Amino acid sequence: MAISSGHRPTLRDIAHRAGVSVMTVSYAFSQPDRVSDASRDRVLVAAAELGYQGKNPWATALRRGRAGALGVVFSEHLTYAFTDPQATDFLAGVASVCAEEGLGLTIIPTIGDAEDAQRVAAAPVDGYVFWTTRADDPSLAAAVGTHRPCAIQGGPTHDGFVRVGIEDRAAAAAIARIGLGDHVHNPVVLSFSLDSDRAPRAGYGIAPEAARLPVTHDRLTGFRDAIREAGLDWNQTYVLALARNDRAESQRALASAIADGIPMDVVLCTSDQLAFGALDALHESGLNVPSQVAVTGWDDGPLAVAAGVSTVRQSMYEQGRACGAVAAGLPIEESAPAWEIVRRTSTRVSALAQ
Template sequence: MPTPARRRPTVKDVAEQAGVAPMTVSYAFNHPARVAEATRTRILEAAARLGYRPDSTARALRSGRAKQLGVVVGEHLSYLFDNPQAAQFLAGITDVCVSEDLGVVLIPTRGDATDVDRVLTAAVDGYVLWTTVADDPVLAAVASSGRPAAIQGGPAHPGLVCIGPDDRAAAAAVAAATPLAEATPVIISFPLDRRRTSGILRGHDLPVDLMDPQAVPFPVTGARLAGYRDALTEAGHDWGDVRIAVVERNQRVLGEDAAAALLRTLEGSGPVVVLAMSDELALGAHSAMDRTQRQAGLTGWDGTREATTSGIWSIAASLREQGRACARAALSRDIEGHQVPWSVVAPEFLHPDTTAS
């Protein structure tokens, strides 16, 4: 015969055990300064004997604070742990939460009608949003929720603090650091649309205004493509003829496959410059170049040691610091969005003077 479930002790049980009024027990846990130290000690001892713990949900309803920060993720949740830079971003958020004695709630979105309810019903005091698309209904829902929120990388939205580097300027700078004039440029790009369509395009297949969120809904992708176009045009290349491999996700193996596919579209064996939107994609491209023994310059993004020691130019814009900045913004209504510092990082075999910002 199953053992009957033990009744959960209540505030009244603790009050009776400690010989005080139920309101005094409530004050002991929620407003300890209102209770004499000896009385509070007696109440806590009684609670420990009974196994009583305050109901965190009820406490949150009374105080109006959940003491938790929501992190809204448009990727698979495992991406936050599998991708080194996403893990750094999450680590930055948790740095702030630890110092503020807060918990973290990871809230996945799937791009369907359930997203808004899932996000808004989470018991959190504010939100940090990972980069998403401009027409994501979660943006408007969070902005109108009355809770402070910050988004990393955009898209900009009224009521949300936007934090990230100047992607367009940084992309132009890292591309210009390579020998563009003497090589054939190709690009490995993040997704251009919510469906994450992959494939190989040419510059003339893309919208004229890459910064228009209606044309390229992922703002990071549009800004970096615009920066690459700026540098390539300045170097004398025909943007319309530039080959661009769009990958579904930021994974090294996809960078390797994309680079191999791009090489198959090129004639001859002349030098190539591969402009990749992350170090993970660039490292994948590096493997493809090694396998085919093709001479190539490579750029990435994130400034990782693995990339720079592999001969890859990169952009350093600390995602851990961006995570901290987003968390601080999501805990305060007074912090304005800002662009984070970035710098071009040269491969380690080059002289330090070649690094620019």
Template sequence: MVDEERKRVGGGRPGRGLTLADVANALQVSKATVSNAYNRPDQLSAQLRERILAEADRLGYRGPDPIAATFSRRRVGAIGLVFDDPLTFALTDPAEALFTTGIGEVCERIGVGVVLIPRGTGTELVERALVDGFVCHCDVDGDVRVDTVMGRGLPAVVVDGPLRPGISHVGIDDRKGAATAARHLVGLGHWRIAVLASPLRPDGRAGRADLARQQAAQHHVMRERLAGYREGLATGGVAWADVPVVECAPYGRESAYRAAADLLGGAERPTALLAASDELALGALRAAAVCGISVPEQLSIVGFDDAPPAAWSDPGLTTVHQPHRDKGRAAVEQLIGPTSQTTTTFPTTLVVRGSTAPRAGS
């Protein structure tokens, strides 16, 4: 009985082995007609589509192979999001979650999915990912995953990372935003200022970063923010060589708490901290509370990001606002837009809240 059935549908195998052509042969219609029943039902009458689906079900045909359909259409219906951090970070960090939300909003609108490609996957997943293009949230100099993306010849956008010839870019002016934060503190009379930095290189090192370490920074964003802090502090006569820069690794509130506690326990503790992100600033706020140092009366703190927790902290966090969600939206819109290279740079603004005040005695 099985052999007879195979002959009747042109030699195909039941179940997964059956092809669209087998169903077409059984119904004496074209393969395009059967394909339309699955992919373009508006091209058929309801009666014909019902008859095709019923025959396919009787034969055990489970529908077109999605991989084969991808190659025939030259479109997958998904984009790849390549980023520098573990998958758990992308799902939990407040600023990163806003960026990913912006990507998701556009993807939902246009009906495509997102393939997450986090740190630690090397180039293999980038090479074999079935996607129509890539958003690369990568800011490490010479990231080989971005090289691999460019080598695939698919549309791509780099977010926050170094500019590359021939590839679109979305970001902010990190240097200008950081300079604004530093000028805010010197304008309040602070001159004994320290910096809490996110990692400068992907080597897991934590602690004080001397000038040589700073100059060898591989993370584009952190390098730009340090340059901005330096420029802003110079306007108040603060020598950069006198500014402690402490790397917080692994990145997050816990490492910032430890770094800030160490700074605040010193003989000449700073009267102000520039934190390279809100998460680092929130860690510093906790350290100040534990050390019995009041904010902002004895210590001013400025963050960077203006993620939702900044407004809910106690006191509210003075920070540099950047439009994370808009960056995510813009990245996807550039990806699906014209093929010519485009660059979008969003402005930053300083949001002053309760974590900063004039230096005591100034």
């Protein structure tokens, strides 16, 4: 994969473009009353042309051309970075690169307001790592506009970014085939949120195209591929799109569906956390796993092993390391992250999976 990199503008670059001294540029940003209006205007025009975003309170970092830190941009509530198991593994991977390279780590939360892009562009960092976000997130263009290297986990694809992530659609179809036995008629899907508004939705045949978050879109599409391949109708598939990747929320949502009489003989989940919640609800309802209802997950951590969940194995830690390397301007191998299907006791043997 191609590495996105660019020359970060320094005070000297701006001075050369504006036709003034480096000291004048420094004063224009830090002590504007010490320069004439005309000189300051030339400096600001030159800075804009070079991709420098507005007034910079870190003038010394700009002078060195390095801030000594990587920025991780989360389009989630900030606590998500510390409570979601996959997010924490991913951050640990980024942090390992920072530790090796002597860099700090700055988490930049975006909250969906008009200041997100400005907040990202103004961050004193040498490169950006984005947690998956929407294709129309203005923060993507803001990061690219700083001419710093940019990486994103899971997508979307965007000019100036290196995307790091597995082939979610293919992996989703593969794990769904494990769950879809020869006599399965009523699959249910437990999914991540469809959009960054984190509004839960439930209903039959929710189209994957309704998902604006790439990972959700691709995994739902893969599930649909396998369900159609099994001769079933996606429009008869009940989909629970949750607000959060949360075990308790998953348990409540599936328990409600069971209480409402939604028929199910397999629950396809977009994460192990959601699969654990599904197992909780099924056990509490007296339904046997897997003879009555099979369950599949995604990620494969120690808890998945203990719970016997059939799942997709991937390493978010290694993906974090790859993103961190890109953001730090380091070379990385041009290979997609590895994934594999792990079959355990939460699913039945299926001819579709042979």
